[in-house]
Amino acid sequence: MTSQEASREIAVLDQVPALLAVLSTLATNVLDEHINEADECVACGAAWPCERVVLAAHNLGAL
Template identity: 50%
Template sequence: MAETLTDDRVNAEIDALHRLAAVVLHEHANHHGLCAVCGCAFPCVRAVLAEPNLAL
């Protein structure tokens, strides 16, 4: 039973990371070569860090 609780927690955390990554990538979108939020060259650091979490 304890193993199931741990698996459920891990799955919940992975789901939360996936949702957060989707929000970050939606906000930090490419706007004519610049990040829509940061204003720096796209992809910004946040977009780069968020993208791998969508593959989870």
């Protein structure tokens, strides 16, 4: 690895905490909006748990 490649890699890694914070906020917003009501999502009307909630919960679990 050249020093230029190394510094490029560090620049990308420096952005990871900010990206994780954005992903966490997006996932939290989805979980706040998509709520179970009689086994149906109030935001998208899909059967509970809707696809977005499953994805958001999965993403939060991975963080």
